Amino acid sequence: MMLDAVETPAVLIDIEVAERNIQDCQDYCDEHDIALRPHIKTHKLPRLAQAQIDAGAIGITCQKIGEAEVMAAAGIKDILLTYNILGPAKLARLRCLHDAIKLSVTADNPTVLRGLSEAFADAEWPLAVLIECDTGGNRCGVQSPQAAVELAEQIGQSMGLRFAGLMTYPKAGGTADVQAFMAGAKALLAEAGYACATISSGGSPDLRQAHLAPVVEEYRVGTYIYNDRSLLARGACNLGDCALHVLATVISTPTPERAIIDAGSKILTTDLFGLDGYGVVIDHPALAVAALNEEHGHIDCSRAPGSLSVGDRIRIVPNHACVVSNMVDHVYLMDGDEVFSVEEVAARGMVV
Ligand SMILES: Cc1ncc(COP(=O)(O)O)c(C=O)c1O
Structure with a gap:
């Protein structure tokens, strides 16, 4: 795949x-x-x-x-x-x-x-x-x-x-x-x-x-x-050291300054870790993950208006990788652009 x-x-x-x-x-x-x-x-x-x-x-x-x-x-x-x-x-x-x-x-x-x-x-x-x-x-x-x-x-x-x-x-x-x-x-x-x-x-x-x-x-x-944005902010890793990305699709561009993605707090989580916003958008340094609803992520495009279109797919390094792992049943283990395993997150949700 x-x-x-x-x-x-x-x-x-x-x-x-x-x-x-x-x-x-x-x-x-x-x-x-x-x-x-x-x-x-x-x-x-x-x-x-x-x-x-x-x-x-x-x-x-x-x-x-x-x-x-x-x-x-x-x-x-x-x-x-x-x-x-x-x-x-x-x-x-x-x-x-x-x-x-x-x-x-x-x-x-x-x-x-x-x-x-x-x-x-x-x-x-x-x-x-x-x-x-x-x-x-x-x-x-x-x-x-x-x-x-x-x-x-x-x-x-x-x-x-x-x-x-x-x-x-x-x-x-x-x-x-x-x-x-x-x-x-x-x-x-x-x-x-x-x-x-x-x-x-x-x-x-x-x-x-x-x-x-x-x-x-x-x-x-x-x-x-995995590393994450919190460790990036502390200078403990580089973007290339971040192994976990959230892949999301742009589902709406209500204005040139605002794009909405299909990843909200139910996958990115609301963990701010003292940071501004909810992640780093890879390959789009001018964009910010500004706000989240449960199923909607708000991308602030005001520094690069019109840079996203409906159907575009973006990758986000979240603020806190550990809590993101806990939100999904499966993760995709990637070898470049190829999925080599859809891995069950076997220890997710184990709060007891
Ligand atoms: C008891 C304990 N040890 C180790 C760790 C690992 O910390 P880190 O994720 O910063 O490597 C944690 C993280 O919450 C922890 O609670």
Whole structure:
């Protein structure tokens, strides 16, 4: 099937670019002796998770149990779940995963640890638990190295659990803060008799700075595989490194200054990521994706009036690639202008 036959709107993945991104990142991590554990949230495709492992990743990261279940069923054997898991139903699923693959999880509070311990007390081998640390990302995570020691002590006294180290998801630009917090926590933990088997950080914006936080031995990246407009805006990639494009058709040109495409918020999403507009229109630098309704995208042509006609097809690099992957049942894996696979986005919609 050729590109011309692809129905729009559609999500296209340039496989050559994605494979190059996988390899470049792996080369960087190998060069600096950092273990790579990609986050599959960006692509949600077992095929690309396997490609990341084949290139040298030690395993993958998932955010939700549903994602991990899909990846485990597809044959991925080593998964870190970076999410506080609560409640008997989810804990039972976690136990099943633990029986099937090499699983590790994170936790940042005593309640989650108590639930994990109850669920794993009679497990054949203990569940590896990393303590999540807030190094400036202001999401989950213990607030001080001392608090990490307290949770490590709780893990040490909990049946069915094993202290496996520290995890953080820092804010962009937070590499120095990661080093300071994690080095401090590692030293305090050592004093208390706890060795960190793994210290894990992540984030595509600062991927190439990872070696500047030498305490970090493992790095988790998601967006790097496709890249997107948010990473373009940060100077972390070039347009040619963007593997995911939304293909759309112009369905109306009500005025020379305005064209309407068949891709709206249901595919481009309303994620602004602090940017102006909803994407970069490839080959049309003067055009802007100015507004979205659910099924309509408004292209502002005021800087190039009349430049689009009804029936034209355009490609857009979205602000945030990961959320776009979650919007479609299938993506088109492209080899140039040829579709070589219509790939089911197997881990989409796995919010539980
Ligand atoms: C816990 C965790 N690790 C790693 C990542 C990957 O970050 P990025 O997509 O910036 O590479 C994310 C992204 O949300 C995350 O939440």
